[in-house]
Amino acid sequence: MIERELFRAGTAGARGCRRRAVRVASAFVRLATWNVNSIRARADRAVAWLERNDVDVLALQETKCRADQFPRHVFEAIGYEVADSGLSQWNGVAIVSRVGIEDVEIGFPGMPGWGDPPAPEARALGVTCGGVRVWSLYVPNGRSLNDPHLAYKLDWLARLRDAGAAWLEEDPSAQLALVGDWNVAPQDDDVWDMGVFADSTHVSPAERTAFTDVLGSGFTDVVRPYAPGPGVYTYWDYTQLRFPRREGMRIDFVLASPALAARVTGARIDRNERKGKGASDHAPVVVDLE
């Protein structure tokens, strides 16, 4: 981080200039994802968190606002660009970046829809930031094991796997990040008590297989090695005193392509951000790159 501050401040000496030559190819170093549960309710908190944590690119989920309602100005005021999927009052995602945003794409190729508008494609937003393709994803909630929303969720994940495989086939050296709220707890340790989830979504074999299939198409969970369980979660229900009781779920993930995974130097889940009045029910997940 010291090197990086020198680089940004332009105060590095001759030795720093050599570092700069190396750093040019690595346009950003800190990537995060956060289900904010309404960006309007959380704008001040999100801005304070960004500044405190020196984050370059932040993918947001559950923005819960139309494009015209997104509080762009508060992010632009601190030097971030904003891309917003903008179509849904409920399921929207966004990406804010201080290293620029290019090639904005709403919805991934083959992404299935659900019913009528508000547009289901708002669940996925792809942008390129500093040579890294970042997808902010809000995977559908299956609601319950017999609900047609679960079949939709499984289809959605299967199509995402297909898209991911196609991107990597086209360019095996691509730096791709699939980040967001996956609404899947892939391992038993990713919930506090499997007994509670016996007949619930998020832990069903079908959902876990769908998630694992995305990994199988060439992606890696780059956070788990730096934040191993058990007892490590990214979400705690507002009800039932779940957070103080440490009863949560690990359902937010950063999946990286091989070229991007090779750049990862660290990761953490910011559990502190779940504390206090005005918190989202999800914690931010942060990945450092070199």
Add this chain to the structure above:
DNA sequence: ATGGTCGATTATCGA
């Protein structure tokens, strides 16, 4: 005690 809490849109619904 079969709820408990948020958020958005308006007495419910989704998470």
